Amino acid sequence: MRLVVENLACRRGVRLLFAGLGFTLEAGRALIVTGPNGTGKSSMLRLIAGLARPEAGRMRLEGAPEPEDFAEEVHYLGHLDAHKGALSAQENLAFWRDMLGRPALTVAQAMEAVGLGGLERLPVAVLSAGQKRRLALARLLVAERPLWLLDEPTTALDVTAQARFAELARAHVEAGGLIVAATHAPLDFGPSDALDISAWRPARAAPEPAVSA
Numbered sequence: 001m002r003l004v005v006e007n008l009a010c011r012r013g014v015r016l017l018f019a020g021l022g023f024t025l026e027a028g029r030a031l032i033v034t035g036p037n038g039t040g041k042s043s044m045l046r047l048i049a050g051l052a053r054p055e056a057g058r059m060r061l062e063g064a065p066e067p068e069d070f071a072e073e074v075h076y077l078g079h080l081d082a083h084k085g086a087l088s089a090q091e092n093l094a095f096w097r098d099m100l101g102r103p104a105l106t107v108a109q110a111m112e113a114v115g116l117g118g119l120e121r122l123p124v125a126v127l128s129a130g131q132k133r134r135l136a137l138a139r140l141l142v143a144e145r146p147l148w149l150l151d152e153p154t155t156a157l158d159v160t161a162q163a164r165f166a167e168l169a170r171a172h173v174e175a176g177g178l179i180v181a182a183t184h185a186p187l188d189f190g191p192s193d194a195l196d197i198s199a200w201r202p203a204r205a206a207p208e209p210a211v212s213a
C-alpha cells in the first residue's frame with residue numbers, strides 16, 4: 001500500500017496556503033510534516049482525511065479497496081480530542097471501536113497500552129489534559145486503519161507517555177502501516193521521510209511598481 005498525493009493546493013479564506021504539493025509515502029514509513037505556525041500543516045491533514053476540499057489536486061491510497069475514497073482506511077487525530085465528557089474513558093473507546101469497525105486491541109488493552117489502566121470508569125470530563133490526549137491516542141489502537149493522520153500527537157503528553165506513544169507508532173509502521181504526522185517536536189516513528197510544508201508556499205505577487213510623477 002502507498003499514499004500518493006499529487007499537486008495539492010489549499011485555500012483558507014482568501015489565502016492560498018500551499019500549491020503543487022505532492023509526495024508518495026510507502027507502507028512501513030512515516031512522513032513527518034514541519035513548518036512554521038500557520039503554513040498549513042493541519043489544513044493538509046484535513047484535506048487528506050477528506051474533512052475539507054482541496055483547491056486542486058488529488059490523493060489516493062494505492063492498494064486499498066477504494067484507492068480514491070479512503071475514509072475507511074484512515075485514523076484522523078486532530079487538535080481536539082473528540083471525547084464525550086459525560087461518558088467514561090471505557091465508554092468512549094467502546095463507542096469508537098463500534099463506530100469504526102475492524103476491531104484491533106480490546107478497550108482494556110488499548111487503555112493499558114497508553115498508560116490509562118485504572119481510569120476506565122472516570123468521566124472523561126475530569127481527566128487531565130495529558131490523560132485526555134492518551135485516550136485520543138488509544139482510539140488508534142481499538143480499530144484497525146492502515147493510515148494514521150496525526151496533528152501534533154504528543155501535545156500535553158509527559159515524557160514517558162511521549163516515549164510510549166512513539167513505540168506504538170513505530171510498531172504500526174513496522175507492521176506495514178503509514179503515518180503522516182504534523183509536529184513542532186521531534187518524533188521518532190521509525191523509518192521516516194520529512195516534508196517542510198513551507199517549501200510549497202506560493203510565491204507572493206510582485207509589488208506594483210511605484211508610480212512617479
Ligand SMILES: Nc1ncnc2c1ncn2[C@@H]1O[C@H](COP(=O)(O)OP(=O)(O)OP(=O)(O)O)[C@@H](O)[C@H]1O
Pocket residue numbers: 012013014017035036037038039040041042043044182
Ligand atoms: N476556516 C478558516 N478560514 C480562514 N482561514 C483559516 C481557517 N482555518 C485556518 N485558517 C488559516 O489557515 C492558515 C493555516 O492554518 P493551519 O492550522 O493549517 O496551520 P498549521 O501549519 O497547522 O499551524 P500551527 O503550526 O500553528 O498548528 C492559518 O493562517 C489560519 O489562520
